[in-house]
Amino acid sequence: MDFNTYQQAALKTVQASLETEEATMVAILGLAGETGGVATAYKKQLRDGPAHQASKALIREELGDVLWYLAVLADRFGLDLDNIAAANLTKVADRWRPTPAGEFVDFDGDFPPDEQLPRTGTITFRLETDAAGRQVSRTSFDGAPFGDPLTDASFIDDWYRFHDVFHLAYAAVLGWSPVVRSLMKRKRRSNPAIDEAEDGGRAIAIEEGISAMVFAYASDHSNLEGIRTLDQGLLTTVTGMVGLLEVSVRRAADWQKAIITGFDVWRRLVADGGGTVEFDRDQQSLTVR
Structure with missing residues (x-):
C-alpha cells in the first residue's frame, strides 16, 4: 500500500465532526499521545524482556496509530503523506549522505x-x-x-x-x-x-x-x-x-x-x-x- 492510498483510507475513518481548528488540535494531541504510546510499549519490552511476548505486535499497533494521526494532520494542512515522505528523504540525504563520487x-x-x-x-x-x-x-x-x-x-x-x-x-x-x-x-x-x-x-x-x-x-x-x-x-x-x-x-x-x-x-x-x-x-x- 502506498502512502496516498493509506491516507485516503484513513480519512474515511475520521469520526469527530469538529471545526477545522478544533480538528487540527485533536489530531496534534492525538499524535502526541500515540507517540507516548510507542514509548510505553518499548518501556514494557525493556522491563519484561523475553517475557513480553506481545511487544512487537503492540509496537506495530502504536506506530499504526501514529501513522493515522499523521495522515489526518497532513490533510488538515493540505499536504499528502507521499510528498511528505519524499521531501523527508531528500532532507535526510542532504544531512547524512555525502554525495556519491559518480x-x-x-x-x-x-x-x-x-x-x-x-x-x-x-x-x-x-x-x-x-x-x-x-x-x-x-x-x-x-x-x-x-x-x-x-x-x-x-x-x-x-x-x-x-x-x-x-x-x-x-x-x-x-x-x-x-x-x-x-x-x-x-x-x-x-x-x-x-x-x-x-x-x-x-x-x-x-x-x-x-x-x-x-x-x-x-x-x-x-x-x-x-x-x-x-x-x-x-x-x-x-x-x-x-x-x-x-x-x-x-x-x-x-x-x-x-x-x-x-x-x-x-x-x-x-x-x-x-x-x-x-x-x-x-x-x-x-x-x-
Whole structure:
C-alpha cells in the first residue's frame, strides 16, 4: 500500500465532526499521545524482556496509530503523506549522505588545466621564526609557495596559522575553494562572469568567513577531537552563506565531511608542529604523511 492510498483510507475513518481548528488540535494531541504510546510499549519490552511476548505486535499497533494521526494532520494542512515522505528523504540525504563520487558536479572540468584546482599534490607546513620573533607557518604546494607566511593574527596562541588546511580540505572534499584558486593563481579568468562571481573577492570573503566561524565553533567543541557529527545549526549557517555560489549544490553532509577532514589534519599539524599532507581531490581526502 502506498502512502496516498493509506491516507485516503484513513480519512474515511475520521469520526469527530469538529471545526477545522478544533480538528487540527485533536489530531496534534492525538499524535502526541500515540507517540507516548510507542514509548510505553518499548518501556514494557525493556522491563519484561523475553517475557513480553506481545511487544512487537503492540509496537506495530502504536506506530499504526501514529501513522493515522499523521495522515489526518497532513490533510488538515493540505499536504499528502507521499510528498511528505519524499521531501523527508531528500532532507535526510542532504544531512547524512555525502554525495556519491559518480554524482559529484565538477566545477572546473571544462576549463583549461591551468584554471583547474589540482587533482593531487603534496603540501608542506613548516614553522619558522620571522624577523620580529613571531612564529609563522610557511606553506608550499608541490614545492611552490602557497600564500604568505601566516601568524595567528591574535593575542591568543590558537594555531590559526595552520588554517590554510581548512581551505585545502574544502578544495579536496568539495572541489571548491576560491581561496585556493587565488593562492595558486588558478582563477577561471577565461570566463569573466565565473571569475567575478565564483572566484572573486566576495566568494573569497565568504570562504574565509566560514573558516573563521567554524574555527570558533571547534574551539568550543574540543577542536572536534572525536567528533564525527556537527550541529545542524552550524551546517545550516554554512550552507546559507554559500547559497548564491556554485558550491550550494553540495550537501550538508559534504560540508560536514570537509570540515571534519580539515580539523583531523589540523590537529595533527598542531601536535607535530607542522608536517606534510597529501592532497587528493579524486579521493576527496587530505592525509598526513
